[in-house]
Amino acid sequence: MNNFYNGKSVLVTGHTGFKGSWLCKALIMFGAKVTGYALEPATNPNLFELSGIEGRMKSVIGDVRDYAALKAVFDEVKPEIVFHLAAQPIVREGYKSPLYTYETNVMGTVNLLECVRNCDSVRSVLNVTTDKVYKNFEVNRGYREDEQLDGYDPYSNSKSCSELVTHCYKNSYFDEMGIAVSTARAGNVIGGGDFAEDRIIPDCCRAALNGSVVSLRNPGSIRPYQHVLEPIYAYMMIAYKQYSDSEKSGWYNIGPDDCDCITTRELVSLFSKYWGDDFSWETIANDGPHESGILKLDCAKIKETFGWKPMWNVEKAVKKTVEWFKMYKHNAPISDFMNEQIKTYFDEQRDFNNV
Numbered sequence: 001m002n003n004f005y006n007g008k009s010v011l012v013t014g015h016t017g018f019k020g021s022w023l024c025k026a027l028i029m030f031g032a033k034v035t036g037y038a039l040e041p042a043t044n045p046n047l048f049e050l051s052g053i054e055g056r057m058k059s060v061i062g063d064v065r066d067y068a069a070l071k072a073v074f075d076e077v078k079p080e081i082v083f084h085l086a087a088q089p090i091v092r093e094g095y096k097s098p099l100y101t102y103e104t105n106v107m108g109t110v111n112l113l114e115c116v117r118n119c120d121s122v123r124s125v126l127n128v129t130t131d132k133v134y135k136n137f138e139v140n141r142g143y144r145e146d147e148q149l150d151g152y153d154p155y156s157n158s159k160s161c162s163e164l165v166t167h168c169y170k171n172s173y174f175d176e177m178g179i180a181v182s183t184a185r186a187g188n189v190i191g192g193g194d195f196a197e198d199r200i201i202p203d204c205c206r207a208a209l210n211g212s213v214v215s216l217r218n219p220g221s222i223r224p225y226q227h228v229l230e231p232i233y234a235y236m237m238i239a240y241k242q243y244s245d246s247e248k249s250g251w252y253n254i255g256p257d258d259c260d261c262i263t264t265r266e267l268v269s270l271f272s273k274y275w276g277d278d279f280s281w282e283t284i285a286n287d288g289p290h291e292s293g294i295l296k297l298d299c300a301k302i303k304e305t306f307g308w309k310p311m312w313n314v315e316k317a318v319k320k321t322v323e324w325f326k327m328y329k330h331n332a333p334i335s336d337f338m339n340e341q342i343k344t345y346f347d348e349q350r351d352f353n354n355v
Contacts, residue, residue, distance in 0.1 A: 002350075004240045006031030009077055009121070013064055013112060014038050014085030015057075018194040019128070021047040022232050023083060026342050028056050030236075035077045037062050037070060038086055047193030050328070052335030064108030071115050078121035081239050084112050085128045087159070092198045094155030095289045105158035106165065113169040116179065124243040125174075125181040126235055127166045131224060131255060131297050132156035133185055142224075142258065142298030145185070145251045153289065163251070170249070180242035180249040186231040187224030187255035187297055190317055192324020192338070194228075200264055201318075204271045205325045207279065214281045219265035222294040224255035227317035229345040230310050237306055248305060255297035260314035270315055274322040311348045 010027055014020040015036025027034050034057040041048045048054065058077065062069045064086040087105050088094065094101040109127060116122045134143040135150035149164065151157040163183050170181045190201040197203075200216070207214035234254045242249040255261075265283075272279050302308050312320065320341060327337050 001237060001240050002030065004030075004243075005236070007033065008081060009033050009079045010035070010081045010083070011073070011077060011079035012036050012083045012085060014087060015059065016041040016046070016048040017085060017089070018047055018191075018196065019189065019228060019232065020085045021051050021053065021193065022191065022228050022338070023085065023235060024053050024057055025051050025338055026232055026236065026346070028053055029339065029342060034058070035073065035079065036060065037064070037073050039063060043195040045195055047195070050193060050334045051338055064111055065103050067111040067114065070111055071118065074115045074119045078119065080121055080123050081243065082112070082116060082122055082125045083128065083235060083239065084109065084126065086112075088155065090196065090198050091132070091153055091155045092289065094153055094158070098154040101154045102158045102161070105155070106161045109162040109165050113165065117169065117173050117177070122179055124239045125179060126239045127162065127181070127183045128231075128235065129159045129163050129183050129185050130156065131185050131187045131253070131295060132292075133160040133163050136292045136295060138292060138294050140294060140296070142255070142296040143253070144298045145253055145301055152292065175246075178246070180246040182238050182242060182249045183251045184231065184235055184238060185251065185253050185297070186234075187226055189228045189231060190225055190321050191228030192321055192328070192341070193334075200267060201271065201321060204268060204275075204279070204281070207281070208275050209325070209329060211278065214268070215284045216264055216268060216281060217284060218293070219263060219268075219283050220293065221264050222261055222296070223264070224261045224295065224297050225267055225314050225317065226256045226260070226310060227312045227320055227345075229342065230254065230256070230312065233346060233349055234302065234308055237308060241306060250301070250305075252302045252305075253297040253299045254302060255299050256310045256314060258296065260310070261296045262314055267314070267318065270318040271322065274319050308349075311345060
């Protein structure tokens with residue numbers, strides 16, 4: 001994968017977001033000519049600015065609901081590889097704004113895939129969805145890629161719809177056109193630079209930085225927590241592998257081993273361990289909308305197809321996240337630190353998998 005991305009035109013939607021910024025940072029490190037299409041960063045501070053990538057890529061501010069604007073970018077940059085990350089990504093925000101959530105997550109995907117269909121340069125597409133696309137029966141086992149898609153809430157359900165739209169375009173158009181397309185259903189990601197609201201690690205980081213107490217609504221909820229570089233590497237690997245072998249395209253879960261699916265309480269305890277004594281938390285009554293109590297992924301398919309496996313267990317993921325936020329707290333050079341974390345992770349994967 002080292003040389004594959006060098007010089008290739010890559011389009012990333014949602015590049016101003018948390019995962020989008022990490023992905024663009026890695027792509028730039030590997031020599032890709034990156035174009036991003038997204039709304040303005042949703043938070044202040046935000047990782048897009050802190051990462052130092054803005055001056056090293058073409059950044060277009062636009063809405064995936066605007067087909068004409070998105071198509072103009074395709075026509076101009078003629079991407080070979082497309083990563084679709086643009087989304088309304090928050091469960092609780094989905095309850096508040098279901099229309100916007102469906103417009104962005106479903107019609108945004110339709111617009112993206114229509115642009116691909118009408119662009120003769122694209123060879124490889126990856127649509128990033130979520131582990132929440134499955135109909136959740138609250139069972140203590142991992143869901144497999146062939147199981148029913150039926151997310152419960154507007155966010156999760158809109159991502160299920162995004163999956164189905166992608167399947168339709170693959171079957172109806174892309175297979176015949178020779179365009180490889182996959183979806184990636186990643187578990188809960190944590191890592192440096194996530195400043196979003198209503199996510200447990202960003203809430204912990206804000207509380208630690210401000211000297212306040214973080215409140216847990218669902219301390220017993222079990223989730224597949226993983227460092228953001230786990231799916232970032234997997235996204236780049238899938239897009240790379242299917243570029244030359246369309247038989248590798250498909251639907252892939254990306255998550256930690258079962259032992260790293262832990263409760264929110266355990267996750268916050270790990271955060272407290274690495275942040276230090278000046279961090280505290282409390283449990284409060286949950287007066288919010290429904291959220292699942294347990295969710296796990298079966299990741300056998302991606303392991304068997306590509307030889308991928310998670311490198312950093314949940315404790316190491318939390319440790320790496322805390323290290324990032326402590327660098328941020330002390331105004332250290334974030335861009336260089338991100339380069340170091342990316343290189344360390346990718347070197348570990350390469351040593352394991354020789355990719």
